[in-house]
Amino acid sequence: MIPIGLLSMTKHTVPTDNNRKVVTQWQIIGAWNPTEPLFEVLNSETPRDTRVYFTIAVDLVVQGIQEPIRFVFEAKAKIVTTSAADRFWINIPTLSKGKPFHEQFHVQLRERVNSEPNSRFDVVSCFSATQLSHQRHKLALRLRHDGSQQPSLGDRRDSHRSSVTSLPTPSNDESEDNDEPLPSGTGVVSKECTQTELDGWSELLIKWHQNLTLRPKQVQTLVKRGIPEALRGEVWQLLAGCQDEVTLMEQYRALINRESPYEKYIERDINRTFPAHEFFKESGSLGQDSLFKLCKAYSNYDTEIGYCQGLSFLIASLLLHMPEEQAFCVLVKIMNEYGLRNLFRNGFEELQLKFYQLERAMDSVLPELYSHFADL
Known part of the structure; x- marks a missing residue:
């Protein structure tokens, strides 16, 4: 993530449609360096029928909690040009239709014993309603497939801290301690090869063993075939x-x-x-x-x-x-x-990132399949 320089933050009080409630809105204006490689996607027009993901992270300082709480908002967006001068704009469909983009967050706190006034609580977890919905879909899919709840990833709960931004993982100590084998298959992945392929591998291995410091050019092609x-x-x-x-x-x-x-x-x-x-x-x-x-x-x-x-x-x-x-x-x-x-590693942040990337890739490349899994 690349930090964005904060230029201004202003507060507005806006009445709702029925004038029964007043909503406080914050307008935050920031700037970033458009030449950064990670911003390349924002400097080119989004191809037709595709979207990019635009994410905003807000660190909120709350009285009584020592560390800021991070709230992450994510929306599908489209980068469009508005003139011949190649001025790019981020178009978020929800906002362009006049609808506010909102997200509900669930924050779980734990009160400290004999703590200082400015650090009275610890943040146990913080996740959005969207993340919770995705987690429930995944759990429902596992339950339907397995007929029972599978153990959560990792048996190092006593020695590893939990990530503040991680999702609550449904767990069941009793199911983790039983000796029933997981439905993990046999581990066998067979690969039938033609005589030509076997001859190719034989020739490659002879050549490779003659110079172990140099990987033969044919390796990549043969490995892709299995x-x-x-x-x-x-x-x-x-x-x-x-x-x-x-x-x-x-x-x-x-x-x-x-x-x-x-x-x-x-x-x-x-x-x-x-x-x-x-x-x-x-x-x-x-x-x-x-x-x-x-x-x-x-x-x-x-x-x-x-x-x-x-x-x-x-x-x-x-x-x-x-x-x-x-x-x-x-x-x-x-x-x-x-x-x-x-x-x-501690907290499984990298693993959660890979899951997130897979989910976003499936949503972008195979939206019908993604929706099918989400609706199960």
Whole structure:
């Protein structure tokens, strides 16, 4: 987000249509640098039949609350030109029709004990009616699909703070503590290849192993078509650049012998991870043992992330294609060098951002599908 310089803020008292109530309105005028790359979308006309999202965030200082509360307003808009001088204007359809754009917010506060007058309350959550509506639609969709409420993401509630702007996540401690496996499938993704494709992969891997520092040009084309199941372990290690990570492998062997504070969560989750797959479905099997050790090792390796529900599926997918030590090396690489680690960080802000981006992309590109899910 780029800060906008505040030029003026004026207060107006406006009567409503029936003259029974007076509404106070604030007119806020700001300025920004139009050459900033992030504002490029505002400096070009919106294509026909499409919209952009215009978001305004207002930080409100409330007496008795130490930190400002952020209220976020979002509306579909269209950038239009009004003259040959390429002067661009933001047209919000709701406002252009003479209707006020309004949003209702729900703020949950918690009173502090023996607090100072200017910090009497803590903000537990702040979300809009629109966000709550979307959350209810998602929950209804999960309930209809699963027949029961699924556990919320993350088992680190005691050690991780909640984000002030996060949505309230419906939870059920009893459902989280049972041992019923989640309907997560088998984890199998088969890829049938023609002889020509297999010959192409064989030629590529021979060339790649001759010079591990140089990625062959054909990699991108072949990967887009799908990696043959038998080659995924080798190709994933080459793509991640960890085919000779002797140091990480030695670290893994040491980490699995250390106790982890997340062991009880890991033990619970391994029964829920691809329970229909032969490698993982038997309690005490080689697959479950490898999954437990790898989850524990990573929780000791990355103490900030520790272990979080969801990691077990990522780790299990690797174990289906390579031994434990190699899987640990690939996990460390993709978590740190491919940005996956940020999805599991404190508060899950990055994960919520990805969900938001997916939702907005679906609304923009596939509006009928988005409306279908929202109406379920």
